[in-house]
Every structure is written in structure tokens, then in C-alpha cells.
Amino acid sequence: MKLEGNNISFAYKKDSPILNNISISVPDDKVIGLIGDSGSGKSTLCKILSGYIPRYEGTVTIDNNPIDSKDYNPVQLIFQHPEKTMNPKWKMENILEESWVPSKELRDTFGISDGWLKRWPNELSGGELQRFSILRSLHPKTRFIIADEISTMLDTVTQVQIWDVLLNYAKKNNIGILAVSHDKSLLEVVSDEIFYFNELNKK
Ligand SMILES: Nc1ncnc2c1ncn2[C@@H]1O[C@H](COP(=O)(O)OP(=O)(O)OP(=O)(O)O)[C@@H](O)[C@H]1O
Numbered sequence: 001m002k003l004e005g006n007n008i009s010f011a012y013k014k015d016s017p018i019l020n021n022i023s024i025s026v027p028d029d030k031v032i033g034l035i036g037d038s039g040s041g042k043s044t045l046c047k048i049l050s051g052y053i054p055r056y057e058g059t060v061t062i063d064n065n066p067i068d069s070k071d072y073n074p075v076q077l078i079f080q081h082p083e084k085t086m087n088p089k090w091k092m093e094n095i096l097e098e099s100w101v102p103s104k105e106l107r108d109t110f111g112i113s114d115g116w117l118k119r120w121p122n123e124l125s126g127g128e129l130q131r132f133s134i135l136r137s138l139h140p141k142t143r144f145i146i147a148d149e150i151s152t153m154l155d156t157v158t159q160v161q162i163w164d165v166l167l168n169y170a171k172k173n174n175i176g177i178l179a180v181s182h183d184k185s186l187l188e189v190v191s192d193e194i195f196y197f198n199e200l201n202k203k
């Protein structure tokens, strides 16, 4: 399987284009790294690929087919700030299980303690919350993960642990990953291939 963005152009405001005819391809057995300057449009591209921005020029396809917005989206976006995507009035187990119900074994693999399930989001650290948001995105129907700066706020040890379990899971389950980061050394470790945003985004 292959996720493709083809000739994507986008502007939040008319006359100030952010994305100019970008094409990018993510196979389901690879991690594609994407590096670029702050404000250049990486998160915008991530949102288009994962269906958060519905109107744009160009196409997003899986194996040349458009993605049906009525079904579960096989392209899941993981954000930099997990707390922004969680309802503060829900306990962690509801936040996780709203998407799917992973086994205890899988929760353990992702380093999620049983005790955290009964807590509110504001009772966990950023790294602890990010484990939930990653596991939540790995619903059995997920085929591609768009990882937008998912470990930027974590210390190096936690960053390595989280990427390690994510990469293992993705490899076992044929999930392709687009890994977006400012951190070139991280991308060199996790990616099979790295693209430079400015080179894709030709004006
Ligand atoms: N909802 C929005 N409305 C208008 N402009 C926006 C919106 N979101 C982002 N922008 C602008 O679009 C440009 C690209 O933003 P984007 O978040 O895609 O950049 P980025 O490459 O992800 O940056 P960073 O590396 O800092 O995360 C920026 O100039 C930003 O100010």
C-alpha cells in the first residue's frame, strides 16, 4: 500500500500560498522523514494528508483511490501537543477507548501504567499523554501514521523509548509513517528516507 499526496497546493489566505504543488509518497513498509523550517507549512501538509483540512488543490490517495471520509480514516495524525486533542473532562481510559480497546499487553508495551487509566489528562505528564495519543492512533484499521513533531517535548531517553515501540508496532503491522521534525539527528535514526520540505515545496 502507498499513501500519496499529489500536486498539493494550499493557502489559508488568498494570495499567500503555503503549499505549492507538493508531491509526497509514503509506502506502508517505510518511515519517511520530513524536515523543514518553522512556519514553512509542514503541519499544514500533515493536516491535508490526514483529512483535517478538506479543501485543497491536488489529491490524497491510497493506492490511487481517494480516501472515503465517511469511513474510519486509515491515515491518522499524531500531534505535537497531545493535551490539545484530549477532552479534559474525560478519564484517560475513555479517551483511549473512544478509538479502540488495546490489550493490556499492548498498553504495557507502550509503557502505559494501569493506574493512569483512571486519571484525568491534567494528571499526567506530556510524555505520558503522548503514549496514550500514539496508542490511540493505532486502531487496527490504521494504515498510515502522520507523526507531526510527536516527541519534540520529550527528553532523549523517553523520545527513544516511544519511537522504539512505535517503529516496532508499525513494522509488525505494515503501517507506513511520515515523521515530521526539526530534529535531523532523530530523523536520521528513525527514517528510511528523508525529504527536505523546501525542496518539495517549489515556488
Ligand atoms: N489556521 C491557520 N490560519 C491561517 N494561517 C495559518 C493557520 N495555521 C497555520 N498558519 C500559517 O501557515 C504557515 C505554515 O504553518 P505550519 O503550522 O504548517 O508550519 P510548520 O512548518 O508546521 O511550522 P513548525 O515547524 O513551527 O511547526 C505559518 O506561516 C502559519 O502562521
Ligand SMILES: [Mg+2]
Residues within 6 Å of the ligand: 042, 043, 044, 148, 149
Ligand atoms: Mg508544525
